[in-house]
Amino acid sequence: MADLAAKSALNKSVTPLLIPYSDYKASIRTYIRDLMQKKSDTHELMLSYVSFNNADTNKIAKISGTVTNVAERKQAWMSSTFDQSHAATKAVDGDTTADGFSHVAHTATDQSSAWWKVDLQTTVRSARVTLYFRTDFKYRRNGVHLYTSETNSVHPKEGNLCHNVTGRPDGADIPDVLNVICPGTWRYLTVYTDTDNDGDGPVLDFAEVQVWICTVGMYGPDCTRSCSSRHCKVLSSTCDHITGTCRAGGCQDGWMGVDCTTECPSGAYGANCAKNCSSRPCKTSSTSCNRISGACPDDGCEDGWMGADCTKDGSKDGGAVACATVIGSCTTWPRVPDCSSVFTAALCRLRRGSWWLRAIGAWNRVLPNIPLWP
Template identity: 35%
Template sequence: MLTNLVEDGKHKCVPYWKDSGSMNVGYFDVVVKDVTERADYIIRKIQITNMKSKKCKIFDHYHFTSWPDHGVPKVLDLLEFFWLTRETSLSRPGPVLNQYECIFTSMLEVVEYGQTSMTTSAYTLNYAELNGSLNMENIALDKGTRQSSYWKKWIKSSRAVDGRMSTRFSEGSCIHTGISSSFEWWQVDLGRECYIHKLTIHFRTDYRLRRNGVAVYSSVDGSPKPTGHLCGSVTRSSPDVMWMTCDDTARYITLYQDTYNSQKSWQKGDTAMNFCEVQVFETKLEWTDGSVCDSNHYGPLCEKSCPSRHCDESPDKSSCDKQTGKCVNGCTAGWVGKDCLKACDPGSFGKHCTQFCHCRDEPCNHVTGNCTAGCKPNWAEITCSVCDSYHYGSLCDKSCSMRHCNTSHDNSCDKLTGKCDNRCTPGWMEEDCTKNKYNRKGVTVYSSVAENQRNTGHLCGSINSTSTDVMWMTCDDTARYITFYRDNNNKDTSMDFCEVQIFECVSNHYGPLCENSCSSKHCNVPCNKRTGQCDNGCTAGWIEPDCAKKCSQSTYGFRCANNCNQRNCLGTSSCDHVTGGCDQGCDRGYQGEDCTTKCSKSTYGFRCENNCNQRNCFGTSSCDHVIGKCDQGCNSYRGYQGEDCTKSIAQTGAPDENPGPIIGGVIGTAVVVVVVAVIVVVFLK
């Protein structure tokens, strides 16, 4: 098959198959068993069954999709398709059906008679009947729309859902966004959340340039940003009618464009979009052979469990599509996918996985976003998703202290923009007062061990038009000379600056002038000589990020991860924030500075001073680390008693000259135990 179903806004071919489920045509049942999509063609395995004779055949259906309407395809693409079909026909028996006008009739003849006459008169299909049997509906028709900007205000965004398939701009059915923004978007609100199988975009055919770079997203929150589920992208070579498979539960379809397109390579171009119609199809899959999964399973082989999904609804009310397992109301926090079985990617969390964390050593919890190991530098709060008090920007990489705000009043530091409340000091501009009005562009600074008058050596940094009045650079190099260089690419190669200072902070100091001391901080290693931050965390008993605050009263130790209430102190005790030491030592059975370590296997009691091997237990016994209790009591033959069988009976004043009663008592006890055991066994039988 060499043509698309729809070309230039016109229906060219009637599909005699359904990509999902089965389709009945007369007394034939047509099922697509497998689909392989490539850039220029689609291969389908189509099974056709005669429902009367029960005869069945499987066909390889080759569909070339890159032949443009009223044009010719690329030679290499068509040759690749030709050789693919030729190799298949040579390696497998059976007739080759290669004329579209008669292909479906011929397929039916092969099923019925085992051969085909290759004529075109045997079978006629009604398009309306087939379109209805596909059970697909354009749910975007006449729905609410909006877009980022307008080229002309009278060119409404609703043109793209008016049902008109005209693809020439002069015919009045295409939208056109503005041309001056760095990005543009168009969006349709379907009015409800639904399972979107496919969508199609009918692009303008009299100006093909602006389709390049368009990305299509489905979402439930209506955000015009390039987030949500990516249905597909469009390139300069995409067809005039672009089909995409979404397979996503969504309410909004957004077309987003941030690619600058231009006719000439030297032109900047613009990000405008102009297309003529968007159709969104909600496909309902149906089983026709009577064999379905039970209520707790879904999938092609019923191999997936419905209860294992993470649907945002109660388990007893959750629907479970037999084929897709789709969660009707979406997923709970931390999970995505139509059946909600995929956890958020590392570094993201929450509902729809749209929130981002910046943990220090490991990913955050994909459901809650909690960072157990603390945050990366400049990030704060338990999810490490907002800037700390000293930084701002989308990546928290800008310093509040480096702004040039008017200091006549106090200035806050917006965590996203860094905006100065009282404008900038003279000579500075932009919202965060970090762009210099004067051009210093083109100066580079090099360090070297030899005298140098050129742009060689170690590059310490470059200066541009946004550089600050006091420009700091980090060299981290062993050198003798510092060279400032400006080349001939600038109209003015002259340089004028007032002072050059070169610093090496001594140990335990930091800051622009090394004026700040790290001694008040409790860093694992010396603090950062530029920022003063503890890049490798704090010593035990101190809280990140600046390691100047003690652990709370209920915690202690490294990262304040130990709980004071879990120690085993003797009596009431304070809790040292560093060691967790107990004031009066440890309770029985415990040792260590914070009394959290049990006695070894061979010791027990206070300070673990008692030796398990010095007890007088009856038979073999374990050794409780607290009291040293014997499992089977004491060895009375040797005359010992007590909780740990270390106390001599003679020490208690009991007579020891007549061991008879003791021995007899032991024997009597043994007899009672044996008799009771026998009685129990007999009773149970």
């Protein structure tokens, strides 16, 4: 089962990997650790979050998305150390085993407060923090605080409070694994407590702290969306790891939304779905149309309009070509000295019997000294 799970996790697709809880507890830590070792160059791992109830052996652990743990093997330190075997670095060594004293970072007892800090050595934004509490001794969970900051302050509580763990003093009602998103932009994460739950003073002892961000090219709450799959006018394989916002230029025709992944609703079309089907000057009007082109039915446009969606003014941008078959040659009108596009389009509109006032205006602007009629 562990081998199958590891192979599935290495697959770059976003298909969820489902693991029965009965197999989860014995294998999850092993294959995740093996996977991280195999990919230690990038530390990529298919992981979102783990949710299960010890009382329900039919629960499923769901792993999906592509993320990177930027806390692993980074510089870490804490207010005091129980002994050399329980240093701050134990909590960023990649080992999430938490069922014994030997696996945890541990501060000294009989202190007024305790803190642990990691320097991610990079700036993150709205990153997910996962903390693995010690499972064989739960008294040090209640009262734990998470703080984030952009600078390394001597004051452990300086920065922004991300989360406060609350529950019974014996920790029995607090989950073994804490998952929380810490908003804002930050580089340093501090775990802090000044709560004495067991008479030994405020103490921290936990197995691992992870800080997850999307790998390059992925975005979204669970890092399951690919930047390359967006429908931006300016295509890019990288994007904002939270919103996936398209760059200047917006969306391709037929798409809308911050990341341009939402199709136009019925009745709208074009770039960012900004055009209305019912506003097109088609000969046959309709409140619905092709969401990309907005093309009018086969019978075409009303007089004086052109283009697939009939929104291009026939007196501009090549109107003369569109109307050539209607007005005939230049010799049809003895007083016409040439066939300039604006001039010819004006005649087109006049001869077709619509928009005639605008046509006369165009004639007068182009040929002010030549009368329209002999």
